[in-house]
Amino acid sequence: MSLLRVSGLSRSFGGLKAVDNVSFDLExxxxxALLGPNGAGKSTCFNMVNGQLPPSSGSIRLDGQELVGMRPRDIWRLGVGRTFQIAATFNSMTVLENVQTALVSRERKTFGLWKSAGSRYTDEAFALLEQVGMGADAHRACGVLAYGDVKRVELAIALANRPKLLLMDEPTAGMAPKERNELMALTKRLVTEHRIGVLFTEHSMDVVFAYADRMIVLARGKLIAEGDADTIRNDPRVQEVYFGTGKTFRPHAPLHDRAGGEARPAGQGAQQ
Structure with a gap:
């Protein structure tokens, strides 16, 4: 049985079908990697898996259990973690306190949280920070960290819930090439060690092709391609969607630009 099984997932906004009968599995x-140009339906699909947005139709099963109709909080308690495009941490709290807060929430021991969180789960929080290479910074405030280090703390926070499934929304957004490759190499190692399934959206094609085991591509709400790096790279439908064939597109746009290895669909801006 697949860890995550999405079947016939659709979501309409009025007469617009943002996601149209999408199905995929994750082991x-x-x-x-969930890919596609602006308006493809990536964010809508992502948010339905997380429970933030109810589907119009379809099924989302985690280890055989239906998630449709459940609240995000309940889905999180089943073992679905998430990181965000803009890192979500408490800047005024220390790195250690951020992870301790996540551990307190996991154990549902929030009474008197602000008075006692600092003395709870210290060893486990330190262990999580060591896993992501942030143990030496445990007592620093998150607000003074470099952005790449904040993303590592966010990963430790997500791991605090011992997730089966981790949803990562643009995990390397805003990071330099060296930082994003280090973060994804770390993620790949932890995912392998702990047998976590990861569904992630990403604009940096160097990251996608280097670290994704499989990819699915959406266009106008529909699933148009799935497979490994070679399959996706050579799929004519993907080339059409990303680079176009008309005069308004750059037909020879490279997958890796010189500045940072990030390729975007011609004429497109940031992912929605």
């Missing part, structure tokens, strides 16, 4: 220990 434990696998990184699956």
């Amino acid at each position: 434990a220990g696998q990184l699956l």
